[in-house]
Each structure stands twice: as structure tokens, then as C-alpha cells.
Amino acid sequence: MIHILLVSRERTTMSAVRAGLEDNGTQTAWAESGSYALSKIADRDFDLVVTDENLVDMTGLELIKTAVKMKPLVNFAAVSSRSSKEFHEASEGLGILMQLPVNPGYEQAKQLLEHLKKIQHLSTGAA
Numbered sequence: 001m002i003h004i005l006l007v008s009r010e011r012t013t014m015s016a017v018r019a020g021l022e023d024n025g026t027q028t029a030w031a032e033s034g035s036y037a038l039s040k041i042a043d044r045d046f047d048l049v050v051t052d053e054n055l056v057d058m059t060g061l062e063l064i065k066t067a068v069k070m071k072p073l074v075n076f077a078a079v080s081s082r083s084s085k086e087f088h089e090a091s092e093g094l095g096i097l098m099q100l101p102v103n104p105g106y107e108q109a110k111q112l113l114e115h116l117k118k119i120q121h122l123s124t125g126a127a
Contacts, residue, residue: 002026007037008052020109034058041067048075048116064094077112
């Protein structure tokens with residue numbers, strides 16, 4: 001089973017993504033702040049962390065920068081209102097799997113899950 005942590009100060013922001021992920025066989029957990037997300041990441045293995053752009057106590061990119069140091073093999077996706085070029089410049093070197101639009105929907109969740117499965121397939125060395 002794929003385990004995903006969703007991080008946003010408001011559950012409604014990620015409700016469509018959560019539905020799309022859970023409808024496709026994943027298990028999701030929730031964190032409403034960056035510090036709470038970091039404690040969950042430290043205590044448990046997640047396949048993917050999806051963070052909102054701005055959290056209560058830090059930005060989504062700040063969360064990812066800290067979390068990558070803790071668990072470098074975790075995959076990340078981030079909601080961002082920046083252009084793809086600006087996002088790439090701001091997140092370069094973090095290995096973010098996918099940029100999501102503000103208020104991501106069900107279809108973005110399916111695309112994200114497809115990307116994650118491809119990465120997992122490649123990392124296991126399966127033919």
C-alpha cells in the first residue's frame with residue numbers, strides 16, 4: 001500500500017486530491033502544520049508528502065527542504081501559484097516529483113499517483 005502525507009492548514013484545500021488518492025488505493029494521513037508534518041515524517045515512512053504552498057508555520061518549500069534532510073528517499077509534491085519556471089528555480093535540487101496548482105483536483109491526484117508509481121517501479125529495478 002502507498003502511504004501519503006497531506007500537509008495543509010485547511011483540509012478543504014486538499015479534499016479533492018485526498019479523494020483522488022484514496023479512490024486509487026492509497027492510504028493518506030493529515031498534518032496541518034509543517035512542524036507536525038516533520039514529526040510524522042520522522043516517526044513513519046511515507047512514500048509521498050504533498051504540501052500546500054503556505055502552512056501555518058512555514059512555506060511548503062521550507063518543509064520540503066527540512067524533510068529531505070531527514071528522509072532523502074521520500075517523494076514530494078508541492079502546491080504552488082508560481083509559474084513553472086519560477087517554481088523550478090525556487091525548488092531546484094529538492095527533487096520534487098510534481099508541482100500542483102492551487103486547489104488541486106481529482107485529476108491532478110491521479111496524475112501524481114501515476115508519476116509516483118513510475119518512480120517506485122524504476123527505483124525497485126523491476127523490468
